[in-house]
Amino acid sequence: MENIGILHPGEMGSSIAWNAQISGHTLFWVSDGRSPETRMRAEKLSLTETKSLEELVQNCSILISVCPPHAAEEVAGQVCTTSFQGLYADLNAISPQRAVCIGEMMQSHGIIFVDGGIIGGPAWKPGDTWLHLSGSEAQSVAGLFSGGPLQTEVIGDEIGKASALKMCFAAYTKGSTALLCAILAAAEGLDVRRELEQQWSSDGSNFAEQTRQRVTRVTAKAWRFSGEMEEIAATFSETGLPGGFHQAAAEIYSRMADFKNQPSPPDLAEVLSALLNRS
Amino acid sequence: MENIGILHPGEMGSSIAWNAQISGHTLFWVSDGRSPETRMRAEKLSLTETKSLEELVQNCSILISVCPPHAAEEVAGQVCTTSFQGLYADLNAISPQRAVCIGEMMQSHGIIFVDGGIIGGPAWKPGDTWLHLSGSEAQSVAGLFSGGPLQTEVIGDEIGKASALKMCFAAYTKGSTALLCAILAAAEGLDVRRELEQQWSSDGSNFAEQTRQRVTRVTAKAWRFSGEMEEIAATFSETGLPGGFHQAAAEIYSRMADFKNQPSPPDLAEVLSALLNRS
Numbered sequence: 001m002e003n004i005g006i007l008h009p010g011e012m013g014s015s016i017a018w019n020a021q022i023s024g025h026t027l028f029w030v031s032d033g034r035s036p037e038t039r040m041r042a043e044k045l046s047l048t049e050t051k052s053l054e055e056l057v058q059n060c061s062i063l064i065s066v067c068p069p070h071a072a073e074e075v076a077g078q079v080c081t082t083s084f085q086g087l088y089a090d091l092n093a094i095s096p097q098r099a100v101c102i103g104e105m106m107q108s109h110g111i112i113f114v115d116g117g118i119i120g121g122p123a124w125k126p127g128d129t130w131l132h133l134s135g136s137e138a139q140s141v142a143g144l145f146s147g148g149p150l151q152t153e154v155i156g157d158e159i160g161k162a163s164a165l166k167m168c169f170a171a172y173t174k175g176s177t178a179l180l181c182a183i184l185a186a187a188e189g190l191d192v193r194r195e196l197e198q199q200w201s202s203d204g205s206n207f208a209e210q211t212r213q214r215v216t217r218v219t220a221k222a223w224r225f226s227g228e229m230e231e232i233a234a235t236f237s238e239t240g241l242p243g244g245f246h247q248a249a250a251e252i253y254s255r256m257a258d259f260k261n262q263p264s265p266p267d268l269a270e271v272l273s274a275l276l277n278r279s
Numbered sequence: 280m281e282n283i284g285i286l287h288p289g290e291m292g293s294s295i296a297w298n299a300q301i302s303g304h305t306l307f308w309v310s311d312g313r314s315p316e317t318r319m320r321a322e323k324l325s326l327t328e329t330k331s332l333e334e335l336v337q338n339c340s341i342l343i344s345v346c347p348p349h350a351a352e353e354v355a356g357q358v359c360t361t362s363f364q365g366l367y368a369d370l371n372a373i374s375p376q377r378a379v380c381i382g383e384m385m386q387s388h389g390i391i392f393v394d395g396g397i398i399g400g401p402a403w404k405p406g407d408t409w410l411h412l413s414g415s416e417a418q419s420v421a422g423l424f425s426g427g428p429l430q431t432e433v434i435g436d437e438i439g440k441a442s443a444l445k446m447c448f449a450a451y452t453k454g455s456t457a458l459l460c461a462i463l464a465a466a467e468g469l470d471v472r473r474e475l476e477q478q479w480s481s482d483g484s485n486f487a488e489q490t491r492q493r494v495t496r497v498t499a500k501a502w503r504f505s506g507e508m509e510e511i512a513a514t515f516s517e518t519g520l521p522g523g524f525h526q527a528a529a530e531i532y533s534r535m536a537d538f539k540n541q542p543s544p545p546d547l548a549e550v551l552s553a554l555l556n557r558s
Contacts (some may be wrong), residue, residue, distance in 0.1 A: 068362060161469075171458070171461075188516045200448075241554065244527030276519055
């Protein structure tokens with residue numbers, strides 16, 4: 001049984017912490033600088049509070065990072081300024097080359113690094129969420145979640161492989177949604193949206209209705225998809241493939257960023273106005 | 280009953296010509312400069328041969344242009360150098376702004392212009408192919424095909440509207456296929472293709488197999504999709520939306536252009552090598 005620190009218990013991170021917790025481990029968090037929502041999530045799960053990162057690392061032999069892509073280096077860098085000498089798992093949606101860089105930084109500070117990528121939503125139920133892991137100590141991380149619904153899979157020894165898989169998977173799910181957002185907005189701007197939806201329905205499918213729902217529902221999460229799309233664009237460019245699909249997707253999601261935290265999905269007309277920069 | 284000239288009887292154009300023919304009209308083509316395959320198609324349908332564009336326009340009151348996107352202005356421009364004063368329908372996959380430009384050129388030469396866009400494959404069977412038309416004389420063009428399986432729809436008076444609809448429709452069909460080509464190639468380049476396909480199959484669907492087939496099958500047509508993707512990118516940019524999705528798609532299709540006219544689909548490995556510029 002291990003003492004594990006979670007950086008940080010957001011919506012996804014708290015579900016990951018819970019999976020380790022019900023597998024018998026003790027979970028710690030750092031309250032300094034976190035939001036009231038994060039405190040609520042941590043208290044609901046009875047995670048053990050520490051006041052500072054230094055206090056956290058003195059209690060924990062394993063740290064797990066679950067944060068927005070842009071913050072991955074910052075969180076890892078802060079850990080490197082402490083006395084931590086244990087195992088650090090980065091589960092963030094970052095490009096494989098960034099995972100490699102963070103791994104090298106960690107290693108140079110005597111920290112063991114494991115690369116991870118999460119596919120699916122928060123892991124409260126079986127069949128919803130996959131955690132892929134790579135690195136020499138990947139199996140140790142996978143073992144932490146044996147008692148929870150989170151499905152873990154070790155896919156190799158190489159740092160970057162788990163991140164690469166995450167990038168490729170999200171490239172289609174979030175990339176095709178962004179493409180549909182752009183298409184509906186273009187059709188609206190060109191005054192052919194009704195005709196496009198009619199054509200989509202000509203095979204008797206409900207693709208038109210599904211698309212309208214997909215576009216309005218993604219608005220709530222769009223603010224944090226933009227950074228992930230930039231990671232995918234970088235991944236593609238590094239691999240010699242065009243990054244333009246996901247640079248465009250990043251732009252689409254950033255135009256919808258203001259819909260963050262709306263209690264219910266906005267009207268389609270409102271979303272299309274935002275996409276067309278008409279709002 | 281009209282005399283109609285088809286510029287030119289390619290795979291799609293010959294099926295459009297046939298739809299007008301079985302509706303009772305007489306169809307003409309220009310043999311000068313055309314390929315042996317085009318001659319075969321024209322002779323199979325017993326289209327009336329003319330030796331030159333000038334001879335064609337002296338026989339026809341209506342001309343229909345069906346050609347690769349990049350050639351649309353050239354074909355229209357050649358017609359403007361003749362004595363033609365009838366109705367010209369451009370059914371090509373071009374941006375609405377290009378349709379407007381061609382329409383203005385035509386009008387300044389006393390030619391009536393109709394904008395069109397074809398959705399689907401060659402129109403030999405019912406339910407396969409739609410022709411959307413816009414412009415003041417759109418109904419006259421729609422009426423030419425009343426006896427064939429081609430489904431026609433007049434969507435407005437405005438030149439550019441039919442092209443806009445075509446662009447938005449192809450933006451998803453061909454855009455999402457290009458995206459999947461890029462993703463499979465990225466996964467191959469990053470050595471996570473097996474894992475990606477496993478994850479795609481985790482819901483019990485055959486999405487992985489469908490994707491492999493979609494990628495190998497599109498290679499035969501990729502050479503002519505590249506120009507269409509550039510038209511869509513231009514359409515999006517003009518509408519204030521990011522053109523990057525389809526600029527990237529154009530690049531993807533151009534990397535597969537060498538698979539043109541292969542008798543059977545190539546191996547997936549061969550396609551991925553071409554996409555990764557490894558061949």
